[in-house]
Amino acid sequence: MSLKILTRSGLRSHHLTTARIAPARRWSSSISQRPGSDSVRFPGAVNSKFTTQMSFLKASDLPAIPTYRVMDSDGEMVDKTRPAPDVTDEEVLTWYKNMLSVSVMDVVMFEAQRQGRLSFYMVSAGEEGITVGSAAALTQDDVVFAQYREAGVFQQRGFTLKNFMSQLFANCNDTGKGRNMPVHYGQNYPRMVSPSTHHYGTANEELEADKTTQHTISSPLATQIPQAAGAAYALKLQDLQNPNRDPRIVACYFGEGAASEGDFHAALNIAATRSCPVVFICRNNGYAISTPTLEQYRGDGIASRGVGYGIDTIRVDGNDVFAVNEAMKEARRLALSEGGKPVLIEAMSYRVSHHSTSDDSFAYRARVEVEDWKRRDNPIIRLRKWLENQGLWNEELEKTTRDEMRKAVLKEFGDAERQQKPSLKEAFADVYEEITEEQREQMAELKRILETYPDEYDLRPYKDGIKGLD
């Protein structure tokens, strides 16, 4: 257990410098009050100056945490004196296309839900810059815990339209086997070690994370935040055991609404005290479903909370993909420094879309407000302007790309919708690592009923039909 000593380096910078003592025994760092000292040496506040002035700290007196920005809303560099973002043209074009692809898919799928072709959908309009820009700063081995509005992260990390559509239509190609609500994507790579056959390691066995880099999305809000801290702790232990591999971090996404949950506070505190290499990315989009931020908190956004937990924190313009990407790269570096530590990024944006297909946001906000944001500032339009300024994009390219994307989405949509559903046994499997005796009996009983009354049950939509129960 290392002990952190926090030094406030000035209110304006809103950064905490940290010095670490790593005692073999906690009590070797114990402190005592010295006579005549001008500062407090209580265990809970080791560097606080005494004062005879009684004054309460007022949040309203502190300057708001500034918002980091690289590119303005006209797609121009804000600071012309600094070097251009350290990204190749090809990379930026990929980002743009990924953002566009998510937005094209969102329009199609939102309509599809309205037509009753799937039960639920959530779009990311206005937040594509945050997800694509930050995911672009991750390595393939980094682990992601997402909330639900992070299609851009999946897209940037190689999730294909077929992967998206298979999950949305819960067909037999869905890695989640049709068990989760639409948009609760997950991504996995083959596991190194199958827990059912080899869960019991030996002292010499190398600690190897199962190669699941994108954890399946979980509906209850904010549960992913402490889990991300735990996964980061696991990565830290594994990377310590194997110093030859490149160290990894966990990226954890959530909205400002979820930051009201107790789990958020618990997670930040435990990540800080356990020195977990995790980057928390808060998408502050202005609304917790219908509740505007004004009614969600009285402090300075979510960023101010990070400082309170002794976590390196930055606020960025979420509509500026370069700012998000640069902040994430630096956050990743910080998270791996000093033996690992958490970092908080608050990315500001505006939720242009309804919360989900179950929401009509014009019941609580003016249509003109939304239209204004769509037109005035939007991560996709901003990057398009930047690309056009660089001579990398034009109206013609925009039109053909959008058309191609729409066609590709509709093709995968049709294919996925026609694809068979997961086999019947998938309703029973995976409750436990191994199918239980009772479940086998239930499967046999179901099979008996289906075989007894073949005219009552149409098994054609299910993969392998009746054999799917074997």
Add this chain to the structure above:
Amino acid sequence: MAAPRLFRPTARLFSSRLASTALRSNLRQTACAPSIYRRGYATENGTKEVTVRDALNEALAEELELNQKTFILGEEVAQYNGAYKVTRGLLDRFGPKRVIDTPITEAGFCGLAVGAALAGLHPICEFMTFNFAMQAIDQIINSAAKTHYMSGGIQPCNVTFRGPNGFAAGVAAQHSQDYSAWYGSIPGLKVVSPWSSEDAKGLLKAAIRDPNPVVVLENELMYGQSFPMSEAAQKNDFVLPIGKAKIERPGKDLTIVSLSRCVGQSLTAAAELKQKYGVDAEVINLRSVKPLDVETIIASLKKTGRIMVVESGYPMFGVSSEILALSMEYGFDYLTAPAVRVTGAEVPTPYAAGLEGMAFPQEDTIVTQAAKLLRL
């Protein structure tokens, strides 16, 4: 209906009360006399007297030693050696990266444990008591129990949740609840509840090795109790199968099914039934709440024709309700008398010792109810 839905005056309070005052938890700042940590002595046939606490400690130490993927975390588990000294000596032996003191935030450290399990480690999450785990129950039920299924079987969740469960001595309603039925009702979880030292060691080791999330419901009042431990159980490869009950006392006249501390009470009651009425009661120690060993229970019921379940949970929707329902489903034709449950009273547990005693089954409650069931 034998369930004490109301207070049941008892002739005498349970005998362990005096002994248990030494273990009395002062909530967060538990004072536990270090002297209770003692090794047992070996006998000629190789068995050894070991306390439940030491058996649990041994299980943890062995698994931490054998499997680098395991680590234990919780409040006070490291420097303080555990609120109940179950993790005694582990910090010194395995270091602060694998024996971790956490801030007082159940949602935080339980979430951390679940996350580490999803990332491939095998964490052991200690709750100071399962009463406090309610602050983290969403992580246990919505995340730990369901993620393997909802991810399509791609995400492992080899996590063990452990800690004392049920009532202790004089800690009132918010620290006295039995969660067997809560966790026992969740698909995706396994739930074990040890009584003796062999149970404690074998089940905890099995829980840590099991690839699924397992809830280990210990009992504070049992920590200091000694039991003989066989030579086999003293070895580091001793594991009990999850889902198998143990017949602690064979009998032919009445089946008493019980779990955790109530197993001991049932055995005492069975001895009294024999002595007073010449009745042979068979006592089944469930060991595992989920999966439940229905086979053993029904086989015993078929033999005796009468069944009684004794537990310290609440009467409604409980472990005993479930076993009674199963008895009806699978053994109705063999029952010669209505099945009966003896449970805790339907009341938030009172603090006052006398009232507390009346809120839970006592040995004479079991004897009286058994006599009534047998029409003695």
